[in-house]
Amino acid sequence: MRISTEEDxxxxxxxxxxxxxxxxxxxxxxxxxxxxxxxxxxxARAAVEEAALLCPAAAIRLVSGP
Known part of the structure; x- marks a missing residue:
C-alpha cells in the first residue's frame, strides 16, 4: 500500500x-x-483506511500494491 496526500x-x-x-x-x-x-x-492498513475515510477534505489517497 502506498499513500499520498494533497496538502492544498x-x-x-x-x-x-x-x-x-x-x-x-x-x-x-x-x-x-x-x-x-x-x-x-x-x-497499519486499517488505521490508514480509517484516516482516509475520516478526512473531511478527501486529501488522503491510498494505492494498493507495492
Whole structure:
C-alpha cells in the first residue's frame, strides 16, 4: 500500500493524526497534513483506511500494491 496526500486540499482537521499517528502528522504553523510514512507496514492498513475515510477534505489517497 502506498499513500499520498494533497496538502492544498487539507483543511487541518487532524482526524488523520488521531487515526494513524505513526503515518500522519500536522505542520505546526498551519496544521496541514504531513505524511510521515508513504509506505506504512501492512499492520497499519486499517488505521490508514480509517484516516482516509475520516478526512473531511478527501486529501488522503491510498494505492494498493507495492
Amino acid at each position: 486540499r487539507c483543511v487541518a482537521a487532524g482526524h488523520c493524526v488521531v487515526a494513524a499517528p505513526e503515518v500522519f502528522d500536522q505542520r505546526e504553523e498551519d496544521g496541514v497534513v504531513v505524511l510521515l510514512d508513504p509506505r506504512p507496514p501492512a499492520g
